[in-house]
Amino acid sequence: MLLKTIIFSVLFIIIVVLWKKRWLLYHSWKIPGSFAVPLMGSAFLLSATKDNFFDLIYRNLDSWKPVTKFWVGSQLYIVTTRPTDVEKILTNCLTKSPFYDNLGGVIKDSLLTLKVSIWKKHRKMINPSFKSTILNSFHDVFVKYSREMVKFLYDAEGNEQSDLVSVIWEKTLDSAIATLTNVKPDAIKERRRAITAATKIEEIFIQRFHNFWLLIDFIWKLSKLHEEYKAACQIGHAIAENIITEEHKSSESLKFSGDIIRSEHFLPHLLKLNQTKQITRKEILEEMSLMLIASSETTALTVNIVLTILGIYPDIQEKVFEELVSVLPTIEKDPTLEDISRLDYLKRVVKETMRLVPIIPFILRYTDEDIKCGSYVFPAGSNFFVPIIVLHRDSDVWPEPEKFDPDRFLYDKITKREHCSYIPFSFGSRNCIGLRYAMMSVKVMLATILRSFKVQTVGLKSWKDIQWEYLIMLKPKNIRLLFEKRAF
Template sequence: MEETYSNYVKISPVATKRNSGIAVELLLVASSFTLLTWFAQLLWRRRKLYKSSSELPGPIAFPLIGCALSFIGSPYTIFANITKMFDSYPGLFRVWFGPRLFYAVSDPKYFEILLPTCLRKEPLYHHANVIVGHGLFTAPVDIWKKHRKLIAPTFHQKILDNFVEVFAEQGAILVDQLKKYSGKGEFDLFHVISKCTLDIICETAMGVKVNAQTTDALYTKWADRIMEIIFMRIFVIWYHFDSVFNMTSMATECGKIIRNMHQFSGKVVREKKLAFEEKLRKQKESTDTYFEAEPVKRKAFLDYLLEVTTDEQTGFTEEQLREEVDTFIVAGSDTTASTNCFVFTMLGLHQDLQDRVYEEIIDVLGPHRAVEPSDLHKLKYMERFIKETLRLFPVAGLVVRAIDEDIKVGDFVFQSGTSVVFGILRAHTNEENWPNPFKFDPDRFLPEEIAKRHPCSYVPFSYGPRNCIGPRYAMMAMKSLLCSVLRKYKIFTSYENVEDVKLKANLVLRPKDGYKVSVELRNI
């Protein structure tokens, strides 16, 4: 009886296999249903984005990766593909980058409304945090508003006027350094000019002399390389994942450069902060009402920031000071150097206009007198020349902002949760606002010509509350250097026209083939 019962309840191997197969099938069905449900919910939540995207032209987007394949290659290839997109879809178009929707605009009417409204930086900018932390360039809106309010007074005209002496002193050193290259053909102008602008920004921003022009300073090379690495992280989609990027040689190089840059700026901040605290302590401990006052020294930006930092509630921490100093150094040296080099290239390309700039300098300063603050506003033609250079070669060809609320412009609604790419270079070369756009003509910036154009057709320093904080500083520094160099040297280039200057990007615009410039001493 026991044997019969045992045979009866025994489950055959075939039945067991069949039951297991049913269980697997049920699991697959349940998983598929869960996945489809999740996907359907995702599509429903994003329905406004897909509808918005369908209303606009744009490049072909593949599932999951979008248009990411267009952003593979060298910085030149990536920027060339971006330029082609703006040329192919003028005004407004859409780009899917991975699963995210970006609107791309180049019409000034969009700039005028969106730039003052969209203040939060696109999240991809967080890759730049390795350089400047939460300095003004990348800071969240709440931190940016607080810091901008504290920093803005340091760019008062009277403070900037005190820096002209520094501009002139470093310009004289630059003139001496250029003797090495005079009459010897074309050379890499950027690494010469960037050392000069580094000396200027360190003395004006931090109050220290680093003597970059007369020593083998590496900071400018670090800054140039780190910005190229960050540009690649932003546009090559698989580098967004730390696990992937950290396996590359770029990650090792990036870490080494960042440590060097932060060590450089951090040491200065700590020493300046200790010196400032010691000065306050001595003043507090002094009981002599008639002590002799210290002679007035030229203050740097960092000195002004340290003064507001005495209030612990509203001031800066040591880390925040270093982040803002890093921002000043990178933005103030690299970007100004780049623009200066483009200006020199355009001077070499347009010899007749170079003669006109030179003649204006001689009329205002004479052949030898050092430049003074009151001289700079008299250099009207030079300023127009610089502005025309910035039109064709803006520091940033693109600016990207996040959209945190639906914004209606005309009949179109920019959806919350997306981002907008502002094609500054495209806006600067749009034939509707700039007839014969690649003709170099400083007289485009005569007052009567400016009045004819939309105010946002020219935005080299961005537009709205979150624009660049230092355009006056940059213009004064550039004018001063031009006065120093052009009185001693004549500039030449092998470029034959503006279109020959092919562009790449490493956060800021650079010429693909370098700044082809040579110098020769003037016969004076």
């Protein structure tokens, strides 16, 4: 009798769930996609490790075009590679996928993951910290830490660099602290620990993603990984808290000395809003943690990959150098804002690198209303998996998509492409707030390094020889670089 009751109860629950999802199921049946099994869905297809997940996704590019679906448990994910669909989704569906809820911890209440109503409030508050006049004031800071990067390379000349990302990341983290706050980076003693903690958070998050049973919350909380994740998040928060404490000290010191307090910059601006209770201290802590990671790690990865690409293609590197010499004829002259704006070919090289290798290769969104795209209805309750990497290598948009060609970004060619055929910083109102910050930082560091050094890539004949692991961001595994001092 007990067994019958259990079976009946389970069947009843299944029927109720299916009935509630009837509209979702009805439209999902009309969308082609991966084989799914009860409860698990298509999750077994995602069981690849972080080392080969990117390869698994890339192998499925053609089968994903133009629209497909897969299930992770009871969650429907729709994949579309049509730029018009992507534009509609990213414009109208501002809610992030529940997938991001698994991040928890260090950036749970930040711009990355917030519910739309709170995100709009935070974005409106943070936007003034990224207006042009403030961004332009960051230029000298970017130059300073780029110079420090060059000094490191001078000292290491002739030595093969197999982990340059870590070195660049230290400089970009210092740069982030110096631009987003009034704090001197040297006042924060555990900056390297912050980088280690951020990497650990990413590794465990992706490990959880690839072991679908860990997505079940009570199993996750019983796991050893959960404890490690919490510990890494606590380190991240402690360092952000330290920066906030130092910000208060710095502001008081600047008041006493009569020096300028940069009250409009990111952290002091938010602390001022905290005084009028427009944002809580906890929310500031989360936003500060996100901004430090996002502004420093993405820049470090992008610089490293551009240098690698230029080492593989020396003819393109020479064109970059010729442009640099024409704009900056002497090595002693630091690049000004005007100089950086004139480096058009370097800008095209950076953009083409981000086309082939977008640091954030996927975007996930959620819709609570039906979205009609072409002949399909994407039903309310769906998640959208927007594969930036696929859009950027679509042969229907990009002739010879695997060829590295900076001239794809000449103005007359850009204007002929649809908006969402190229979205390294996402698209729409919920795009990356640090787009211009990132481009300025990357261009200043590359210009400073490439004026001083010729870079060679060891053991790689093509960008396709680079091996990748996916840790929220794409990270190279087998890059080795040599730097040779330029003669002036």
